[in-house]
Structures are given as structure tokens and as C-alpha cells.
Amino acid sequence: MGVLSGYKIVEFAGIGPAPMCAMLLSDMGAEVLRIDRAEDANLGIPTEAKYGVLNRGRRSVAIDLKKKEGAEVALKLIAKADALIEGFRPKVMERLGLGPDVCLARNPKLVFGRMTGWGQDGPLAHAAGHDINYIALTGALHSIGRKGEAPVPPLNLVGDFGGGGVYLALGVVAGILEAQKSGKGQVIDVAMTDGASSLMAAIYGLRAAGRWSDVRGENILDTGAHYYDVYETSDKKYISIGSIEPKFYADLLRLSGLQHEELPRQQDRQAWPALKERVAKIFKTKTREEWCTIMEGSDVCFAPVLSLEEAPRHPHNRERGTFVEIDGVIQPAPAPRFARTPSAIQRPPAAPGAHTDEALGDWGFSATELAQLHGNGTIGTRG
Numbered sequence: 505m506g507v508l509s510g511y512k513i514v515e516f517a518g519i520g521p522a523p524m525c526a527m528l529l530s531d532m533g534a535e536v537l538r539i540d541r542a543e544d545a546n547l548g549i550p551t552e553a554k555y556g557v558l559n560r561g562r563r564s565v566a567i568d569l570k571k572k573e574g575a576e577v578a579l580k581l582i583a584k585a586d587a588l589i590e591g592f593r594p595k596v597m598e599r600l601g602l603g604p605d606v607c608l609a610r611n612p613k614l615v616f617g618r619m620t621g622w623g624q625d626g627p628l629a630h631a632a633g634h635d636i637n638y639i640a641l642t643g644a645l646h647s648i649g650r651k652g653e654a655p656v657p658p659l660n661l662v663g664d665f666g667g668g669g670v671y672l673a674l675g676v677v678a679g680i681l682e683a684q685k686s687g688k689g690q691v692i693d694v695a696m697t698d699g700a701s702s703l704m705a706a707i708y709g710l711r712a713a714g715r716w717s718d719v720r721g722e723n724i725l726d727t728g729a730h731y732y733d734v735y736e737t738s739d740k741k742y743i744s745i746g747s748i749e750p751k752f753y754a755d756l757l758r759l760s761g762l763q764h765e766e767l768p769r770q771q772d773r774q775a776w777p778a779l780k781e782r783v784a785k786i787f788k789t790k791t792r793e794e795w796c797t798i799m800e801g802s803d804v805c806f807a808p809v810l811s812l813e814e815a816p817r818h819p820h821n822r823e824r825g826t827f828v829e830i831d832g833v834i835q836p837a838p839a840p841r842f843a844r845t846p847s848a849i850q851r852p853p854a855a856p857g858a859h860t861d862e863a864l865g866d867w868g869f870s871a872t873e874l875a876q877l878h879g880n881g882t883i884g885t886r887g
Contacts, residue, residue, distance in 0.1 A: 506533015507845040511680065514539065514578070514585045515562065517856070520635070520660070521696065522591030522619045523558040524669025529676065530561030531838035531847045537585075537863055539578060540856035542568035542884035554831045559853035565864055566857030566884035573882040575601040581867055582607050586683075587615035587676045594624050604691045614689040615679035619672050621663070623695030635663035638696040642667075644704050651721025651728065667699025722773075724748065730780035731756060731770065734809055741792035745783075746805035755804045760786050857886040 508529060513536040515526040530536040538559070553559070568574040579602070582588055588607060590597055597603050597618075604616045621638045622628040628641075639645045639662045640655075649656040675692040683689050710716035710723075722728040731747040747756040753770050757763040760783070767782070768775035787795065792808050799806040810818060816827035816834050828837045831852050838847035860883050861874050869877075877883040 505845055506531070506847050507842050508677070509533035509845070511535070511586045512584060513537070513676070514581050514588045516588070516590040516592070516597075517541070517564075518591035518619075520558075520591070520664040521668030521672060521694075522589050524665050525617070525619065525672040525676065526562060526589055527558050527560055528669065528673045530850055532842075533845065533847065536562040536589075537581060537867065538562045538564045538854070539569070539581075540564050540566045542566040542574070542857065542882065553853045553855040553858070554833050556853040557833065557835045560830070560835070561850040562854065563851070563859035563863040564854040564856050564886075565860045566886070568882050568884075569600050569602070571880075571882050572601070573877065573880060577864075577869075577877065577882060578602055579607070579610050580869070581864075582614060583610045584867060585611065585614065586680050587617055589617045589619065589672065589676065591619040594620060594629050608689055612689060613683045613687060615676055615683060616689065616691045617672055617676045617679070617694065618691060619668060619694050619696075621668075621696045623697065624693045635660035635668075635696065638663040638667070639700045641697050642700040642704060643708075644700050646718075647704070647707060647720065647726060649720045649726070651719065653720070655720065662703060663696040663700050667701075667703055668694065668696040671699040671702070728773075728776060730776050730783050733780065735784050735787040737790060737792040737795060738788055739791040739793075742809035743787065743792055743795050743799075744807050744809055748805070752803050752805050755802055759799050759802060759804055762786060855886040857884045860885045 511529075511534045513526065513529055513534050515522065515536050515538045517523075517538050517540045526536045526538065567577050569578060582602075595603075607616055608614055618624060620629070621633040621635075622631065636645065636657050639658075644662055645655045645657065647655075648658055672692070672694040675694055679690060679692050707716055707725075711718070716723050717728075720726055724732055727733045729748075731745060731753055734742045734744050736742055745756060747753040750770065754763075757767075762782070765782075768779060790798075795806075796808050800808070808818075815821060821827055825837055827834055828849065829835075830849060838849060841847070864874060864883070865871070874883070878885075
């Protein structure tokens with residue numbers, strides 16, 4: 505019933521952003537078939553697949569792509585797909601005999617989604633890297649952190665998932681929509697450096713306007729402002745404040761008990777350090793729960809800073825079903841939400857090759873073909 509129900513995607517297994525994209529598309533109803541390596545599936549080593557949340561919702565087939573027969577199996581699947589997702593280094597798919605020219609010749613309407621850190625070209629295209637390196641090159645990492653301190657890596661949310669997986673999902677869906685009109689597929693080159701740079705668009709605009717300093721911790725959104733930061737409470741926990749607008753700032757002063765003090769103007773940047781010290785002092789007079797009682801639900805722009813254990817239990821998250829539990833694993837529910845065609849997690853994460861015979865059969869392979877492919881080691885089954 506999902507918004508992408510009826511669309512078929514072939515995913516070449518990888519880590520990080522490409523699986524994130526595949527999870528999003530699957531949650532929205534697409535049939536995503538993951539191709540894992542046959543040698544992994546044949547090892548029979550017990551793995552706890554249920555913890556691979558990014559792999560949820562898909563069936564897995566195990567194919568030895570280094571064999572000519574394996575590449576042909578993949579091409580038969582690709583011929584029936586609307587899109588393909590791969591996260592290898594540039595030219596790896598070409599070396600496997602599965603490059604865009606070959607795949608588009610087999611399926612002219614195919615959307616060929618390519619996910620890399622640096623992009624398909626450029627001086628760094630073939631270099632190894634991770635999220636932290638990609639966001640470092642874009643100015644994003646430099647901008648995150650407190651004044652006088654080193655930049656703080658924001659987990660791998662900005663490069664891998666925000667600038668990578670989400671942009672790949674957007675590109676694939678947009679490509680499919682265009683192919684429906686033109687009858688022609690195309691290659692989608694998604695680089696995490698491009699995506700992370702795109703996420704920084706507003707900040708680059710502020711800098712061009714002279715409203716953003718390249719010095720960390722001196723700006724509205726990077727902990728420079730006293731009204732946009734996290735503060736420790738008396739019980740050694742934290743709360744978050746985002747009272748940017750004047751009317752919200754007025755509520756902050758009122759509910760914190762600071763409204764009757766003679767304080768500098770909100771936007772007096774020279775006074776921000778002193779104001780931050782005063783606000784920090786007031787927030788340390790009560791526990792996090794006491795501040796929640798006072799401010800939660802108000803227009804202060806307030807929320808407690810919750811741990812991964814606490815977040816799923818918060819009343820707001822519980823009522824909205826923001827988190828779900830599958831096979832004993834608490835995980836985020838599908839997002840975004842569709843009123844008429846709701847998203848859903850189609851199945852728990854699968855071990856590599858768990859559905860090889862079942863899925864290949866559903867995609868058109870006969871029992872005789874499967875037996876032959878097993879016999880020559882082209883495909884494998886977990887077990």
C-alpha cells in the first residue's frame with residue numbers, strides 16, 4: 505500500500521548511505537531486492553541480522569558477481585527493475601560487467617543510482633574516505649563545534665545519511681518519475697560531498713550576506729548565541745533551547761525567571777558570553793524534569809536532551825509511534841508519513857542470501873536454472 509508500491513529496485517549490498525536509501529524506498533512500499541556476495545552467504549556463520557536496521561524491509565539474494573554467470577543473473581534482475589542502487593567506488597560496476605552502458609542497454613528505462621563519497625570524477629574520486637572526510641571538504645565539519653574547540657563530528661548523519669542516502673533516494677525517485685515521461689533512464693551521480701554542500705546552502709547564504717562568521721561558536725546556530733544552545737541542569741542532565749524569534753525569547757525570559765532582570769538586548773553579540781553564563785546559571789538551579797514541567801509545550805522552543813534509551817519512551821514519541829519494535833529491536837519508524845498510502849516496514853533485516861531461491865523464483869528464474877546456479881557456485885543460500 506506504500507506510495508512506491510509496484511516499483512522494483514535492485515540494491516547492490518554495501519554499508520552506510522546506499523542501504524539507508526534502500527531502507528527509505530522499501531519503507532515507502534518499493535520492492536527492493538538486495539544482492540549480497542555469495543561467498544558470505546555460503547560461510548554459514550551465524551550473524552545477528554536483526555540488528556542491521558538499515559537492511560530492513562528487503563529480501564536478500566547471494567550472487568557471486570565475479571563470475572560471468574553471476575553478472576548475467578544480476579542483469580536479468582536489472583532488466584525487470586525500475587532502478588538500481590550501488591555504492592561502490594567508481595568503475596567497480598564497470599569491471600564487474602554491470603556498468604551503466606551495459607545495464608541501460610538491457611533496460612533503457614533504468615535509473616542507475618550511484619552513491620560515492622567524492623563523486624564519479626574529480627581528483628579524489630578513487631580515494632578512500634568516510635563521512636568525516638566528506639563533510640570536512642564541504643565546510644560543514646568546520647562549522648560544527650564550540651568556540652576555541654576542535655570541530656565536532658555530528659555522528660555520520662550529515663555525510664552518509666543526510667547528504668548521501670536521502671539525496672540518493674530523492675534522485676532515484678525523481679529519475680523514475682522522469683523516465684515515465686521520457687521512456688529513458690539515466691545515471692544519478694550522488695556524492696556525499698555534493699549532498700553535504702547542498703545541506704549547507706542556507707549557511708553559505710548567511711556567510712555571503714555577512715551574517716555568519718567562519719569562526720566556530722560565534723553564530724546563532726553554532727552555540728554562539730545564548731538563546732540557541734544546550735544547558736546542564738542540577739541533576740547533570742541537559743535541556744535544549746532554541747528561542748530565536750523575539751516572542752519566543754520573551755517566553756524564555758519569562759519562564760526561566762529572568763524577565764525582570766536588566767539584561768542586554770537579545771542580539772547584542774558582545775553580550776552573548778555574559779548572557780550565556782547567566783542563562784547557564786539559572787538552568788542549573790533545577791532538574792531536567794522540573795524544567796520540562798515549566799517549559800515543555802510552551803513557545804520557548806524547548807526540549808529535554810534525551811538519550812537513545814529515553815527517546816522512544818517520551819510521551820510525544822510514543823503517541824506518534826515515532827519508534828517501533830521489531831524482533832526485540834527498537835528502531836525508528838518509517839518517515840515521512842503519507843495519509844492515503846502509509847509506509848510500513850515490510851520485513852525484518854535479512855541475513856545475506858536468506859531469500860535467494862524464493863526471490864529469484866519470484867523474479868522469473870526456474871527451478872532448473874536455480875539448481876544449475878547453485879551447482880556452479882554462482883548463487884548461495886544462508887543456512
